Amino acid sequence: MSSTKPELVSFKLCPFVQRSVIVLKEKGVDYDITYINLKEPPPWFKEISPLGKVPLLKVGETVLFESAVIMEYLDEVNPPSLHPTDPLQKAQNRAWNEFASTLLESQFKMVIGAKDEEGCNAAEQELKSKLALLEPMIQGSFFNGEDFSLTDAAYAPFFMRLNLLEQWHPMGLITDLPKVSAWSTNLLERATVKDSVVEGFDELYRGFIGGMGGFGAKRFGQ
Numbered sequence: 001m002s003s004t005k006p007e008l009v010s011f012k013l014c015p016f017v018q019r020s021v022i023v024l025k026e027k028g029v030d031y032d033i034t035y036i037n038l039k040e041p042p043p044w045f046k047e048i049s050p051l052g053k054v055p056l057l058k059v060g061e062t063v064l065f066e067s068a069v070i071m072e073y074l075d076e077v078n079p080p081s082l083h084p085t086d087p088l089q090k091a092q093n094r095a096w097n098e099f100a101s102t103l104l105e106s107q108f109k110m111v112i113g114a115k116d117e118e119g120c121n122a123a124e125q126e127l128k129s130k131l132a133l134l135e136p137m138i139q140g141s142f143f144n145g146e147d148f149s150l151t152d153a154a155y156a157p158f159f160m161r162l163n164l165l166e167q168w169h170p171m172g173l174i175t176d177l178p179k180v181s182a183w184s185t186n187l188l189e190r191a192t193v194k195d196s197v198v199e200g201f202d203e204l205y206r207g208f209i210g211g212m213g214g215f216g217a218k219r220f221g222q
């Protein structure tokens with residue numbers, strides 16, 4: 001296990017940060033977390049974040065950015081690995097982790113970015129098409145079968161948000177995808193996933209959507 005206590009720089013609602021939190025909790029790693037307001041980031045954040053984005057992981061004097069890289073680092077220094085051992089399967093998982101990021105982008109577009117109903121519906125259809133591609137990939141309770149992997153950590157934040165959005169405005173985006181539906185349920189029941197967000201997350205997320213002024217505010221916000 002790594003000896004330096006890592007510090008995660010976070011925004012309370014960021015799904016990309018949440019991935020790192022899940023991995024830290026899966027590994028039982030002691031860590032610090034610092035929350036910033038992304039609308040008014042502190043000067044020290046601007047100095048150390050090359051892209052002005054969270055997550056950052058500070059390890060001693062070194063600052064890591066990009067959630068996929070941070071997950072990989074945390075996995076490597078805190079064995080046993082959450083990756084499958086077979087190199088081809090590992091590479092395939094990494095590819096699907098990237099795909100998870102595009103799902104998050106489409107979700108963001110649907111909820112925050114779309115300015116009108118047309119844009120919101122288009123993002124919803126984009127999500128539906130992408131989700132269908134996942135159905136044949138799911139191997140069991142989790143992405144690779146019965147063992148929780150980094151890929152499960154990469155997707156859990158997306159499904160946590162989708163579950164809430166479906167409660168606020170039913171779309172049935174995974175209703176016809178039995179494997180994806182079961183996977184989502186299993187992810188959301190996992191303790192490390194449940195514990196990976198701040199208290200009051202649901203209402204915080206809804207209030208954030210409501211305050212962002214996109215069409216999603218009407219559809220999903222308060």
Ligand SMILES: N[C@@H](CCC(=O)N[C@@H](CS)C(=O)NCC(=O)O)C(=O)O
Pocket residue numbers: 011013014015016017038052053054055065066067068101
């Ligand atoms: N590709 C990045 C995406 C991170 C990202 O988009 N973070 C958002 C918050 S969820 C952010 O910091 N946005 C601030 C901005 O774009 O100005 C990753 O995987 O870490």
